[in-house]
Amino acid sequence: MTLGFVLLVHTAFDRAEQVARYFAANDCPVIIHVDGKVKPRTFKDFRDRFQGEPLVRFSRRTRVEWGTWSLVRATQFAAERLLDNFPDVRHVFLASGSCLPLRPVAQLKDYLATHPETDFIESVTTHQVTWTVDGLETERFTLRFPFSWRKNRRAFDTYVRLQRRFGLRRRIPDGISPHLGSQWWCLTRRTLESILNAPDRPAVDSYFSKVWIPDESYFQSLSRRYSADIESHSLTLSKFDVQGKPHVFYDDHQPLLERSDCFVARKIWPHAERLYSTFLDDERPIKRHADPNPGKIDRVFSKANERRGRGRPGLYSQARFPAPGFENGLSCARYNVFSGFEQVFHQFEPWLARRLGGRVHGHLYHPDQVEFAGGETVMNGCLSDSPALRDYRPEQFLTNLLWSTRGERQSFFYGPGDTPQIGSFLARDPNATLAIISGAWVVPLHTSNMDFDEIKAEAARLQRAEIMFLRTLRATGVAARVHLWTLAEFVEQPIEKLQNILDEITGPGPRRLTDLPQMRDISGLPDFLLQLRNGGIKPQVVGDFGSMPTRINRAAQERSQNVR
Incomplete structure (x- = not known):
């Protein structure tokens, strides 16, 4: 029992159950956090499905909203229970209910066994970030964000402009070097315990609770503070479109997912029957044992993003009618x-x-x-x-x-x-x-x-x-x-x-x-x-x-x- 999973679930409970049972069947404890917005009856029915399953447990719940501290808090609740209940776990893998393992868990365990002190978390400075879309970079750490970006966009933008105009800045706590990266990580027990048991955690949590989208910066920054060895990449395959929204994988993406050699992928369409039946079958033949390398399929997603953002030259439709000057060519042919x-x-x-x-x-x-x-x-x-x-x-x-x-x-x-x-x-x-x-x-x-x-x-x-x-x-x-x-x-x-x-x-x-x-x-x-x-x-x-x-x-x- 060297690997444990934290699952953040808010929908598609039947798929989340399949994945949780798959991990548990491979001797991996699973702590599930169910969004506090889920109705009590739905939550109770979901939890009751795991009665008699000792390796699947549930954490304290909180209402989760995108881009807010609530997502970090939910992760903390689940991670704390995993570390307390399963002392033999050496690595903690954070995933969501829409994630799907692409390779047998045994391969993931073997891979982590060869990197016993390594934390796999994308963690780069704000100057190195190239993927943000219509978002803040350095300012997310120095401004305050009391308003929801999704629910109250006008107040959010107005308050940001006022802070810029009057030069209002927050002080970054001592010992914190702001870093950004993917929310999905795999940390060693030592690093995760250091983060959760830090003596100044109340002050650090208070600071990050007012950072914009803290789930992309909290663990990413604190890992730099405590980790002995970081590989700045995620073991989870996640791709995003030109609007910063995650790509959804369907059944016909199976060859692409296999070619990435990643251990886990998100975000999987809940009705992708072939993907779930294929990748949750440990008896399927394994073609290769390579290190995760999502770069192998970057070209496909880059082309898809370009196609979606620019369209095809000379093709106009209701779904994509660009503003004047933003066409990808006025016509398609000479x-x-x-x-x-x-x-x-x-x-x-x-x-x-x-x-x-x-x-x-x-x-x-x-x-x-x-x-x-x-x-x-x-x-x-x-x-x-x-x-x-x-x-x-x-x-x-x-x-x-x-x-x-x-x-x-x-x-x-x-x-x-x-x-x-x-x-x-x-x-x-x-x-x-x-x-x-x-x-x-x-x-x-x-x-x-x-x-x-x-x-x-x-x-x-x-x-x-x-x-x-x-x-x-x-x-x-x-x-x-x-x-x-x-x-x-x-x-x-x-x-x-x-x-x-x-x-x-x-x-x-x-x-x-x-x-x-x-x-x-x-x-x-x-x-x-x-x-x-x-x-x-x-x-x-x-x-x-x-x-x-x-x-x-x-x-x-x-x-x-x-x-x-």
């Missing part, structure tokens, strides 16, 4: 946005689809209808072509489309006549490739049969919208890959400019671009622009067609037709 090309060329959409090999949509943000590729009315992810649904959250419409079609690069058209709310998102997204011919909207206008007053009004509206979009693309924080030409610049060398875009999207290839879709007739464009100017609309985004002789415009048109 995509292309073309502006003005379908107005400069005939049948540019099918030509582009053949060139890129992906899906090329029309104007996804057309004010009247979402123009999905192939005229689809519903796309992957049940995305409707309804503009009202799209405009409710235009950014998430795009991110959902990209997520639902990941693995297939998407391309679509966007222009000054489309919904403008998406513009800033496109500019900020590093996955976007934007190819823009500014002023291309004048091409269909100058061949339209509208009244000139209507043409002027439409030209003013489109130019105003395009200028706003171009300002967005020139602002700071633009992460998209932007290719921008005026219409005049583009028609001078259309093949070279399209070749650069395709090389970026698909990668450089051995064959150069030799065919273009037919370019629309722009021979009369300089005269049309002059007419707009004389009518009071100054074309600012089209480029300098005035200095381009008409014969050069015709040459550009002929060059486009020759390479078709």
